[in-house]
Amino acid sequence: MGRVLPVGQLKDVDELDEIDEQVDRVGGVEPLKPTALQRVAVVDDHRAVADAMAFAVDREPGLTSVGVAYTAVSALEMLQLETPHAVLMDVRLGHDDGIALTAELTKRLPDLRVIVLTAHLDQGLLRRAAEAGACALLPKDGSWEDVLAALQTASRDGFHVHPKLLRGLVGSQPARGLPPVDLTSREAEVLGLLAEGRDAAEIARSLGIAVLTSRGHIKSVLAKLGAHSQLEAVVTASRLGMVSLRGTG
Incomplete structure (x- = not known):
């Protein structure tokens, strides 16, 4: 390499x-x-x-x-x-x-x-x-x-x-004015896995649930965060302090 x-x-x-x-x-x-x-x-x-x-x-x-x-x-x-x-x-x-x-x-x-x-x-x-x-x-x-x-x-x-x-x-977008978000424990788990870069199938395997169920939880998380994509949901959640973004930069 x-x-x-x-x-x-x-x-x-x-x-x-x-x-x-x-x-x-x-x-x-x-x-x-x-x-x-x-x-x-x-x-x-x-x-x-x-x-x-x-x-x-x-x-x-x-x-x-x-x-x-x-x-x-x-x-x-x-x-x-x-x-x-x-x-x-x-x-x-x-x-x-x-x-x-x-x-x-x-x-x-x-x-x-x-x-x-x-x-x-x-x-x-x-x-x-x-x-x-x-x-x-x-x-x-x-x-x-x-x-x-x-x-x-x-x-x-x-x-x-x-x-x-x-x-x-x-870091460039302060969280002021964002409303609080109330997620279920399962939705919080799903959000955490989204922040790790997992897709619906990987989340399903990790949580031992059906892919269709996983997609349903993702859809619910996006709706509660007012996001149009999984990445936007993770960014919004990070600004709210709900998840942390890891990885080397």
């Missing part, structure tokens, strides 16, 4: 002088097989950073870079020629919007996993990224190890937010 480097500093790698302008391409659009290379595209308006990430991808066993785009238009053109399994997407692309591009890409390719990199997170960006179909939100100044972990574990039907971004979001 590659060295731990902040994503924003990948351009400092000495080997970048040797980057070939032609990226490896793997044909076909079939689903990823256990022994197949995972095809990764990079979209970032900073050319040095984008090229560095593609170079780093190619150094990793099991991964191959299939293209680099610096604008939304070039990204859409690239995906007419290549069908990656995952895209590393900068949230800001000059005059273009990385979240809007994410929505367009996931609409065209429903199985595509988009990992969005951002320097800051607010409630609006959190919602937009989830609604756009992103599978992960990572800090742009995070480590390359975080990116690799997301490439290996983030699922198309999930939405992972790095703890550093979540803690920043919670």
